[in-house]
Structures are given as structure tokens and as C-alpha cells.
Amino acid sequence: MAKVNIPTFKLNNGREIPALGYGTWLGLDSKASEGGDGKDGYFEKMEFSVEDLPKMMEALSYAIDVGYRHVDTAHLYRVEPEVGQVVNRKIKEGVVKREEVFVTTKVWHHFHREADVEVSVRGSLRRMGLDYFDLVLMHWPMSITQDGVDEKIDYLETWRGFENVLQKGLAKSIGVSNFNVEQIKRLLANCKVPPACNQVEINLNLGQKELVDLCQSHNIVVVAYSPFGTMVPSRAAPDSPEPKLNNPTMVALGKKHGKTVTQITLRYLYQRGIISIPKTVTKSRVLENASIFDFTLDNADMATLAAFDNGYRTVRPVFWQDYANYPFDKVPGAKVLIPQSLCVWKNGINLDID
Template sequence: MVKVNIPTTKLNNGIEMPVLGLGTWLGIDEKLQFLSSDVPKLIEALSYAIDIGYKYLDTAHLYRVEPEIGEVVNKKIKEGVIKREDVFITTKVWQHNHREADAIQSVKDSLRRLNLDYVDQVLMHWPMSISPDGIDEKIDYLETWKGLEKVLDMGLAKSIGVSNFNVEQLKRLLANCKVPPVVNQVEINLNLGQKELVDYCQSQKIVVVAYSPFGTMMPSRQPPDSPEPKLNNPLMLAIANKHGKTVTQITLRYLYQRNIVSIPKTVTKSRLLENASIFDFNLDENDVQTIAKFDVEYRTVVPVFWQNHQNYPFPEERQPYKEDIPLCLRIWKNGANADID
């Protein structure tokens, strides 16, 4: 079996975190239903990923797959493939749990579902606080952060961070916290470089983690107005051919050279191996300049149903929208059979 060797980066608390991991959000279909049918594929992919050397698994309460992730990790520990300290597991606190006590309970519940004593990282999933009924609870994310700081003190997590925070929200958090966030997980890809946000995070020793690193490059995520590059883009293909790599590998390498961690999701074994095989070449300055031109500030993940809620992080990108928040983002149970609280 081919093994991969993924480097690590040091967080501002001294802990090492792999620079590439496996995202486990399976997504929702056109009927706004969670894609639970893909859970068996995810279990198989997780098992293979650990076998070939992946050490960073990114999940969340929202993703509904904490039980399966815990099952695979514990199985691999029992088999002697890994030790618990070999794998870096991130989970997230959802918007329903932004009161200090609720944030702590959310992490305890995640640990119960994962069947683990601790996680390596807990993130505040979004800065907004929204009830399962879709009501804006207007809880200050500073209160939520106090809950995460207590989670750290309790030994339930080794590190704490945020997700989907903008620069102003980060500045306010840093000015009012005891423990600074170790990461900010946000959408970053070739169309959405987020230079200002990345520069600020890196100046504050906050590691940037990119979700949706391929953006609309994938055929399944291409609205009619989405910009280049796609997988068949001539400029990207030329760079890929020059280095003997694929367009997606060039994309991940570009982010890595910006000192950005990526968590691409896939349930395909060949892609797991491909995504992690980016550490044996370098993009030159011409490559970097060519790729940088695709950054047109085009956001793939725009949750417009939250845009009128307090602390929505993209206020300048509001769009006409009158639908309710999808039920699948408000009420759910975990696990493939949706039967675990």
C-alpha cells in the first residue's frame, strides 16, 4: 500500500497540526436533504485514509457523522494501525449552542458521539447564534468563546478556534479573549483568495484552514455564472502538465505555498491519494502569478438564509432572499440512521 507523508504546521499554542486533512461534510441534495446515502462510502474512505497516512480528520456536529468517525478511529486504534495521539480530530459547535454552558455541553455531546476522551480541536462553526426554530438568538460570540476556553481548561479539547469569522470579528475576539484562536477555517480557493483575511490571520499567528478548496472547479458545484478555472482550463492544464500533476493537485499546492491548510473532501480512494501527493514539487513564480489571476472574490458558499442575522460575516454580500432556513440546518440527529442525539 502506498503511504503519504503529510507535513505539519505549528499552532500558536505549540501543537502540531497536519497541513492537509480530510473534510467529512457530505452535503445536501437539491431537495435540501442530507446525503446520508454516502455515509458508507465515507466510512470506507476514512478507513483507507488512515491506512495510507492521513492524520487530520475534520468534522462537526452539523455533519452528522461523528459516530462513524469515532467508530473508524477506535477500530484503527484497536487494530494497532494508529495510536490516539497520531490522529488530529477537529469538530465544531453549531449555532444552536452559543450560550456558554451550551457550548460546553455541545463538546461533551460530540465526544460521546465520537466515543473519545478529547478532540484535538474545537471550532465555533459560525459567529451567528440561531435557534433550531431559525430565530436569531443574538448571543455574543464572545460568550460562546468563554465556553470554548472552559472546554480547553477541562481537557476536552487540545486547541480551540473559529470558522467563518471576518477580520473585524477576529479583531474583536482577540481584544476580548484569554486564549486566542489557533485557526480560522474559511472558504478559500482559486476564485476566493481572501488576501486581506489571510494576511491578518497570519500576522496574528492564526492558521488559516481552507474549506471548499476547489470551489466551483468540480462539475457538481458549477452554477451558470461561475468563473474559471474549471478542471479543463488550458492555463491550469499547462501548469499541471509541466509538473506532471493534476489540476486539483496544482490547486492544493498553490494554497499550501500560501501557508494555508486545506481539507478537501472526497469519498474516492484514488483522490485521497492524489490530494495528499502534493509535497514533492514547487510552483514557480510564473505559475503562482498565473494562478493568482483567477482570484475574483467569487464566493461558493453563500448562506443567504442567514444574512439578516446578527454577526453574519459577509454583510457586504447580501442578496434578495425570502426563504426560511432549510430544516436540515436546524433540526437533525446524528449517524447514518439519523437516530443518535
């Protein structure tokens, strides 16, 4: 079996995090409704897709076998029980020791009161069968009830709950996700423990240079979700910009280095000092995604790739944009109901685990 050797970055608390991880978000199934433009209530009819969960478990198992040591999940994803099963099975088989696997989960909107952060983390530990997490993130800076009510809880209060979780040893590191420049600055000015990580969307269309520079200047590791943006067909949108998988510039760079277009993309992020957590349920792509540490993009390559940055967001949850602490620019006139699947759910492949 082929093996990969994934390097690590150092967090601001001295711990190490692998430079590439396995993402476990399976997405929402938009086929449950007519339409698709966010109008006429389309979004609130979207359902969590469990169809690929068995494939994901198999791919995650394979990823650990070949050398992945970083697994990214979240309460929202519904897959914590299955991810925990795979990790614990690999520990039992002797493939890895617990301390060798870096496991991240996230706290959702519903748990933003200081005391509720611990409730959420303990629930995730129970579902995953773990004693601690290597990293726990505040999934978004907003606080929203299961009924869709804006609680307007200050994320500084929520962060105090994260600091308590850290102090109690339930997490080795704590961080945030989807925080913008001003929110990072405010958090840094009002915390006892600075965030170890900020997980945000970064890809060739959305380089987020100002945010990345700020985080890195404060030793906050940046983790990129949706690292391929709309490049891959499953995320393509009618108005999405280049590059796509067949983009001539990208294809030429791939030929130059003997790599695929997606490998060029992941290598670009790595050379910017950014961790990626691509998701796939295909074993060949699991191996492909991690085979990016044996070549180097030169300065001209990096400049060519940077030129694709145009600020285009793949993930833009406009249904939250009128809530306090929404971190992105607003889309004028967008009025969309929150998907019910983002309000109330249960976990696991049968969606029956609290």
C-alpha cells in the first residue's frame, strides 16, 4: 500500500497540526426541491445527505492507513459517531495511537452561551467515543437558536466557554471558523487565550490575503475549507469564474510539474502556509490529495495562481446575513429562509443519535 508523509505546522501553543487533513462534510442534498436559485423557499427544503456516509467511512479508514493524521469534522456534519468509529477502530488495530491523530470538531450556533460550549463539546466527545479533542472551533461567530431566532450573543462570551473547555482538558487547542479580519482583531484584544486556528474558505478565487496575513502575523494557523472552490464539477455554479479543471493555465502548470490540477491547487495553499482539508470519498483522490509534498511551485507559478483571486465566494449563506456578527459582505435584496436541516437534527447514518 502506498504511503504519504504529511508535514506539520506548529500552533501557537507549541502543538503540531498536520498540513493536510481529511474533511468529513457530506453536504446538503439540494435535489429535494424544485428550483435552485434560493428563491421560493428552496434553501429551507435542503436535506442532509447520508448516502455517501459508508463510502466516507471507508475512505477515511484508507486515509489513516496511508498516513493521514488529521481529521476534520463538526457537530453540524452529523457524522461524528461514524468518524469516531473509524478513528477508534484504527487505534484498536494498532495503525495509530490516539496521540498521533489530530481530531477537530466544531461548536454550532445553538451553543454560544458560555456554559453551553462545554455541553456541546462533551456531546461531541460522547458521540465520537473520545476523551479529548485536539482542536475545537467556534463554527461561526453568529448565535442562532434551533427556531432561527438571533440570540445576539457576543462571540467574546462564547470564547470564554472555549477557554473553560481548554482549561478542563476537553480540548488541547481552541480556535474559530469563518471569522473576518475585524472579528479576529476584536477577539485578540479581548481574550485570555488567543485562537490557535481560523478555518475559512480559501481557494484560487478567494485568496483572503488580508485575513491570512493578519492571522499569520499573530501565529494563528489558517485552515482552508472548500480549497477547490467551484473548480470541481460538484461545486460548479453558472456564474462561477475560472479556473476549472480544464483551464489551460492550470493544465499547463500540471504538465510542468507532473501533477494534477487539484494537486497544483493544494500545493499553492501549502506554500502560502495554509492547511487544506479537502473532502473526497474516492480512495484514489485520498492518495492524490496528499501527494503534494514532493515538488515546489516557483515564484512565477505562485504569481500565476494568485492572479485567479477575484473575491468570489463558493460558500455564501445569505440566509444568515441579517443576523448579528454575520462575517461576510451582504447580498442586497437576498431574503431566504434558513434551511430547516441547519436548525434541528440528529447524528449518525440513521439520523437518530442525540
